[in-house]
Amino acid sequence: MKALLAIALLLATCSMAMADAPMAYEDIQPSKIVMGESAILRITSMDSELPNFKMPEVAGLTFEVLGHSRAMEFVGGTASETSSLIIRVTPQIAGIFSIPGLTPKSQPVILEVDKDRNSGALPLTLNGQAPRPPPPPEPKTGNAAGIHFVADGSAFVQLKMPKGAVYVGESVPVDIVVGVRPGVVTSLNGLPTIKGGDFTLNNLSRQPERQEEVLDGKGFLTMTWHSVLAAVKPGDFSLTVETPLTVKISSRSSEDAAFANLLGGPFLQNFYNGIAPKEITIESLPTPFHVLSLPTAGRPADFSGAVGAFKISSDVSTLKAAAGDPVTLRMHVTGAGNFDRVDSAMLDHLDTWKTYPPKSSFNATDSVGYKGEKIFEQPLIASQAGEQTIPALSFSYFDPETRRYERAQTAPIKIDIAASLADSSLHAPAAAADTHAGAAGGASAHPLTAGLKADHAPAQRTADSLIPLYLQPRFLIIPAALALLVAGGLIGLRRRPSHASPRAAERALAQLDAAARTGDASIFLDTARTLLLQDLAQRWQMPAEHITTEELDSRLGADAGEINGLFALADEAKYAGHAGNPPDFARWLQIVRRQLGAGVTS
Amino acid sequence: MRAAHIAALMVALGLIGSQSHAQATADPGYSADGLYNLANSYARAGKPGMAVLNYERAALLAPNDADIQANLNYVRAAAHQAPQAESRLSRVVLLVNPTVVAWSGVIGIIIAGASLLAGVVSARFRALRFAGIFVGLTAMGFTACNALVQWPKLREAVVIVNETPLRVSPVPMGDPLQQLTEAATVSITAEHDEFVLVRTGSGRSGWVARADVADVVPRQPLR
Numbered sequence: 175m176k177a178l179l180a181i182a183l184l185l186a187t188c189s190m191a192m193a194d195a196p197m198a199y200e201d202i203q204p205s206k207i208v209m210g211e212s213a214i215l216r217i218t219s220m221d222s223e224l225p226n227f228k229m230p231e232v233a234g235l236t237f238e239v240l241g242h243s244r245a246m247e248f249v250g251g252t253a254s255e256t257s258s259l260i261i262r263v264t265p266q267i268a269g270i271f272s273i274p275g276l277t278p279k280s281q282p283v284i285l286e287v288d289k290d291r292n293s294g295a296l297p298l299t300l301n302g303q304a305p306r307p308p309p310p311p312e313p314k315t316g317n318a319a320g321i322h323f324v325a326d327g328s329a330f331v332q333l334k335m336p337k338g339a340v341y342v343g344e345s346v347p348v349d350i351v352v353g354v355r356p357g358v359v360t361s362l363n364g365l366p367t368i369k370g371g372d373f374t375l376n377n378l379s380r381q382p383e384r385q386e387e388v389l390d391g392k393g394f395l396t397m398t399w400h401s402v403l404a405a406v407k408p409g410d411f412s413l414t415v416e417t418p419l420t421v422k423i424s425s426r427s428s429e430d431a432a433f434a435n436l437l438g439g440p441f442l443q444n445f446y447n448g449i450a451p452k453e454i455t456i457e458s459l460p461t462p463f464h465v466l467s468l469p470t471a472g473r474p475a476d477f478s479g480a481v482g483a484f485k486i487s488s489d490v491s492t493l494k495a496a497a498g499d500p501v502t503l504r505m506h507v508t509g510a511g512n513f514d515r516v517d518s519a520m521l522d523h524l525d526t527w528k529t530y531p532p533k534s535s536f537n538a539t540d541s542v543g544y545k546g547e548k549i550f551e552q553p554l555i556a557s558q559a560g561e562q563t564i565p566a567l568s569f570s571y572f573d574p575e576t577r578r579y580e581r582a583q584t585a586p587i588k589i590d591i592a593a594s595l596a597d598s599s600l601h602a603p604a605a606a607a608d609t610h611a612g613a614a615g616g617a618s619a620h621p622l623t624a625g626l627k628a629d630h631a632p633a634q635r636t637a638d639s640l641i642p643l644y645l646q647p648r649f650l651i652i653p654a655a656l657a658l659l660v661a662g663g664l665i666g667l668r669r670r671p672s673h674a675s676p677r678a679a680e681r682a683l684a685q686l687d688a689a690a691r692t693g694d695a696s697i698f699l700d701t702a703r704t705l706l707l708q709d710l711a712q713r714w715q716m717p718a719e720h721i722t723t724e725e726l727d728s729r730l731g732a733d734a735g736e737i738n739g740l741f742a743l744a745d746e747a748k749y750a751g752h753a754g755n756p757p758d759f760a761r762w763l764q765i766v767r768r769q770l771g772a773g774v775t776s
Numbered sequence: 777m778r779a780a781h782i783a784a785l786m787v788a789l790g791l792i793g794s795q796s797h798a799q800a801t802a803d804p805g806y807s808a809d810g811l812y813n814l815a816n817s818y819a820r821a822g823k824p825g826m827a828v829l830n831y832e833r834a835a836l837l838a839p840n841d842a843d844i845q846a847n848l849n850y851v852r853a854a855a856h857q858a859p860q861a862e863s864r865l866s867r868v869v870l871l872v873n874p875t876v877v878a879w880s881g882v883i884g885i886i887i888a889g890a891s892l893l894a895g896v897v898s899a900r901f902r903a904l905r906f907a908g909i910f911v912g913l914t915a916m917g918f919t920a921c922n923a924l925v926q927w928p929k930l931r932e933a934v935v936i937v938n939e940t941p942l943r944v945s946p947v948p949m950g951d952p953l954q955q956l957t958e959a960a961t962v963s964i965t966a967e968h969d970e971f972v973l974v975r976t977g978s979g980r981s982g983w984v985a986r987a988d989v990a991d992v993v994p995r996q997p998l999r
Binding site for chain 1: 805806807809810812813816819820833836837843846847850851854874875877878879881882885886888889890892893896897899919922923926927930937947948949969970985986987988992993994
């Protein structure tokens with residue numbers, strides 16, 4: 175028997191360790207106190223053990239653990255336990271405090287602390303006695319009709335829908351209610367989901383609304399999730415919601431029950447009660463649902479799939495702007511429906527405006543995004559000055575109430591567009607002139623005026639461009655042409671270091687003949703020297719004046735002798751008046767011709 | 777003889793160029809004094825952005841005008857803009873009017889070119905030719921330095937609208953990086969549609985609306 179008892183205890187311990195974290199919730203009573211009073215924060219776990227948690231830290235509040243409590247309940251012969259931790263909360267200052275949830279699955283609780291009785295809505299104290307804290311709220315008595323209890327009546331899940339027929343794409347706000355009996359259901363293992371793939375459940379609230387209710391005479395903790403249901407195709411369907419959870423069920427056989435009865439009281443029975451946690455998935459009763467197709471007749475071209483009841487309005491960021499300034503055009507779509515399908519291209523093209531793609535944002539006014547306002551913002555830039563009109567915006571949607579397509583429209587907006595400030599920079603501002611005149615007349619001027627140097631007398635010299643002259647293309651032609659000219663000149667002149675062309679040589683030889691006929695040795699020899707020097711300079715690619723006696727000796731060798739002799743005679747004829755006879759002239763002419771011929775040959 | 781022809785051609789070319797330029801500048805347009813007076817008007821009207829813009833433009837035509845520099849610095853300081861640091865080189869080269877600098881560069885080319893050609897033709901007056909080359913190259917170098925200093929100004933712009941958003945992308949709804957204050961000077965590095973990519977004095981880059989900034993040197997010549 176002892177062995178059997180030990181095995182049962184071991185199995186119970188293991189199964190409890192393997193189960194998910196137990197469901198826990200917390201509440202504070204009273205939720206409104208005055209300074210000097212305390213409130214009781216109670217953390218309740220639907221299991222025999224409390225989950226691990228850390229004592230909260232809230233500025234202005236002190237927390238003190240008063241003790242633990244444990245309750246046992248018998249449901250259908252099955253014992254279940256709940257554990258509670260009681261904490262005293264004492265405020266240090268007045269105010270409204272939010273105490274964060276102590277367990278992962280619990281929500282924060284609010285404690286309101288007033289300075290005194292008169293400042294709040296608490297009842298006045300009679301005879302100086304502190305008021306008793308208000309009694310805890312009574313559990314609401316609900317109607318169990320239409321609820322399908324499962325798991326031995328310890329849990330249920332229910333889908334609440336406002337209507338039974340919708341259009342494809344239409345969003346319908348729905349409530350999903352899960353009710354559990356504390357102590358029997360130990361944990362929720364997931365969020366409720368729709369069974370089947372023909373519907374989408376959007377924007378399911380993260381935290382359910384919790385409430386205690388009495389249904390069929392039994393206490394239930396009900397959790398309500400809000401969501402939006404949408405159908406993806408037409409037809410007749412039946413909707414079912416399912417939720418996974420863990421319940422405690424009795425696994426005793428009749429023999430074991432008889433044995434447990436032999437143990438005596440409930441406490442001893444608890445050691446051998448045969449209760450084991452079990453993960454199950456509960457389902458709601460099927461709900462018939464009819465999905466209609468959107469009519470094709472009368473469908474606007476700009477219909478984007480929005481179904482619901484909407485209104486639109488528009489405005490602009492400013493009614494006065496300068497050309498080139500961005501102006502934001504906004505379209506507000508408000509109402510209820512499938513805002514995820516609410517779309518608009520705004521203005522695609524405007525003649526005098528540059529348009530940009532719009533962007534949208536959505537502000538929900540309920541927890542599931544069924545109601546709210548979607549704002550489209552489109553930047554526009556005016557390209558022309560003057561009064562401009564932004565045309566009306568329109569938006570098409572299907573209204574399930576009227577069962578037809580509707581078209582909402584805004585009014586056109588007029589905007590005063592001034593000339594761009596940058597373009598008008600060469601014209602003094604009127605305000606400036608006024609201010610200047612005002613200052614001259616003794617009126618108050620802008621503070622900047624005080625430290626300014628005086629205006630200059632207008633000058634006549636003007637320029638048609640502020641680009642420096644040396645960077646203007648048409649001016650750059652001048653230095654470029656000059657540079658080319660210099661370069662061309664350098665190249666051309668370097669190719670002809672000497673000017674002794676054949677024709678010039680012929681002319682020089684003719685001059686030599688003429689000088690020989692007249693017998694003028696000075697002219698003859700001077701012309702001969704010039705002619706030879708030019709010829710040699712051309713041959714040796716060097717200036718004629720650089721040709722010296724040494725240069726001749728080194729370059730010509732033996733031939734240099736008669737040229738040097740000719741140059742010496744030229745100097746003698748020039749400075750000493752040396753005169754030659756006809757044979758001399760013939761010999762000299764022969765030397766010159768030979769040297770010129772050598773040059774031509776070489 | 778040929779060198780004389782080239783020199784005559786160079787002189788004639790210079791004369792034709794100066795004449796055509798003088799003809800062009802005879803048209804009404806910008807004047808340093810007019811821009812300075814305009815800038816003063818904007819400053820009195822409490823528009824520091826437009827005032828700084830026109831002072832900058834006036835300074836392009838008359839870089840050594842003390843009044844322009846004084847008022848520019850004053851309005852910048854009043855608009856809480858840091859004064860622009862000037863290098864020693866820029867202070868020196870901006871002492872002379874850019875138009876004078878441009879023509880001095882042309883004259884420098886003529887002098888240096890003529891000296892070089894003369895050296896090819898004749899070896900006489902060697903010292904004079906070297907002096908000519910030196911003077912010509914100096915004049916051309918001064919013009920080049922002036923151009924180097926002025927070149928960045930061609931891409932500069934002044935913020936003329938206060939709290940101009942500096943955006944990460946060239947669209948009106950682009951996330952703003954920071955707000956540019958009026959009269960701030962920025963450098964334009966790229967353009968896209970109605971936006972320009974600018975670099976601020978602190979080195980930050982971003983897109984601003986074209987209408988919120990004005991180029992110091994307008995793109996189109998005035999007609």
